[in-house]
Amino acid sequence: MKHPWAVASAVVLSAGLAAGCATTNAMRSAQASFEKAKAAGAEAKSPYEYYAAEAYFLQAKHEFSEGDNKQARVFANQSEFYSANAIEKAGGGAK
Numbered sequence: 131m132k133h134p135w136a137v138a139s140a141v142v143l144s145a146g147l148a149a150g151c152a153t154t155n156a157m158r159s160a161q162a163s164f165e166k167a168k169a170a171g172a173e174a175k176s177p178y179e180y181y182a183a184e185a186y187f188l189q190a191k192h193e194f195s196e197g198d199n200k201q202a203r204v205f206a207n208q209s210e211f212y213s214a215n216a217i218e219k220a221g222g223g224a225k
Contacts, residue, residue: 157191
């Protein structure tokens, strides 16, 4: 019965890889949202939300580089939230 250990290892490895993918997707989404806020002129029109989004995104990048995927996702989600608010307050950007 050596196989239960192999199965357990495969399950743990799969879960770890899935968590890494979710974090990478959250980071990409946060970066795209922040870039949209920047393009919308949120730095001047909605500075609080813009700089909050920037700070959370930079912290997410730091945590991701340190390997703390859970906290990186939390910060990435906060960055995306503030980016969306900044875009909204900036009027959605150039039309």
